[in-house]
Amino acid sequence: MKINRLLAIVIMLLNREKISALELAEKFEVSVRTIYRDMEAINMSGIPVVSKQGNDGGFYILDNYKINHQFLTFEDMISIVEALKNISGVLNNKNVEIAMEKVKNIIPCNKKNVFDLHFKHIFIDTLPWGFKKSEKENAKYNIIYEALKENKCIGFNYRNAKGEYISRKVEPSTLVFKGFAWYLFSFCKLRNDYRIFKLSRMDNLKILNEKVNKYRISYEEYKNADEIEKKPTKISLKFSSKSRYRIQDYFDDDDIKFLEDGNVIVNTEVIEDDWVYSMILSYGEGVEVLKPQRIRNIIKEKCKKISNIYK
Incomplete structure (x- = not known):
């Protein structure tokens, strides 16, 4: 920041x-x-x-x-503390708390009451309801952060989405917090390519006595290149009236069309990946994929597999 x-x-x-x-x-x-x-x-x-x-x-x-x-203007100070509160919500780091205190200490005396009142009326929590911080995940974060500072490789055992449990040695590049979980973007020695690893799936994490290649790219560079390479997919979704209250949480008003029968049509563009499929499935029977046919078929097959589990 x-x-x-x-x-x-x-x-x-x-x-x-x-x-x-x-x-x-x-x-x-x-x-x-x-x-x-x-x-x-x-x-x-x-x-x-x-x-x-x-x-x-x-x-x-x-x-x-x-x-x-x-x-710093008074509005700057409020913005900084709001941003730091966002960070402290997902990261147990005393330096963040110290930074907040430093900012609070330079607030003019005649503005302190206004400042306190602002945060009395506004509470920032970026985590979902019922979410609890994992001490184990925080410990892994600290190990990886130490490796990043020392410019060293790390080793760990990892269980991937296929259920495979494989030993990995990687050159860490960037810690990423996304979707309420921590990930590590790094260069995997086993695959000889960049990979993203979820911290909660790591075991036996340790810092190795091996230096990282200085020319590895960052997650931001990787993401920007990936977004340029991937073209968005146009998708049309039909939501039932029961799902109407959730739709405006995820989609722009310009993409939403309300029908007379209470149903809702959403026409938008997405970068097609597993997250999109999960998002659609999260609406259950409250959504139907109208097009493209390819995504419609993917959701159909996933629903069949879910149905087979409960037979």
């Missing part, structure tokens, strides 16, 4: 005499070019950051400068 990184950089500059672009890039796991852009953004906000060249060089803030509340 850029604003959180900028805030952390400013705090580091206030607490240290000088710090190099390379050191900042390694700490925040971004490129040196990104750090230079961050410094430009900090300068534009009114904080005078100076760059000194040479062996003893680095960035520093002028000695006669004192940070004031103009660096």
Whole structure:
């Protein structure tokens, strides 16, 4: 998160005499070019950051400068705390809590009541009802995060969607939180290709004494390339009136057409994958795939298999 990184950089500059672009890039796991852009953004906000060249060089803030509340507006502070609360909801990390406290400490005294009132009326929880954080999954997260910081490979046993239980050795790239679960995007040595692993399916996770190839791509780069390669599929769905209350949670108003009999037609585009099939099946008898015929057949076969289980 850029604003959180900028805030952390400013705090580091206030607490240290000088710090190099390379050191900042390694700490925040971004490129040196990104750090230079961050410094430009900090300068534009009114904080005078100076760059000194040479062996003893680095960035520093002028000695006669004192940070004031103009660096962040009151609305900025609320946005930062809201974002950090989102993160803390899925990640047990004391650094997130510390960052929130730092932001709260620079809120003007005459605004504290307004700030407290804002979060009294708004509670942020990105997790579904009944969801509980897994301590085991959090422990796995910490091991992988440590491996990422040390630029080391990890090994684990993994049970895939086919039920196979296989030992894996991977070069970790990115931790991803999606759909209420943590995943690891990494380069798999066994498959010699990039793979996404769900943390809850990992066992015997350990850091290996083997360095990661520095030229592995990130999940963001992989996802962007994958989305460009995959063309969206046009799909038409017919929902019963009983499912009507859920439809607007997932689809844009422009894609929804309400019929006189109470049923609803949704015409939209999706990236076709297992998630789409699961989403359709989650509506049970409350939805019918009208087209394309291929997806209609896939849902039909899945429903047959489900029906066979209960015979």
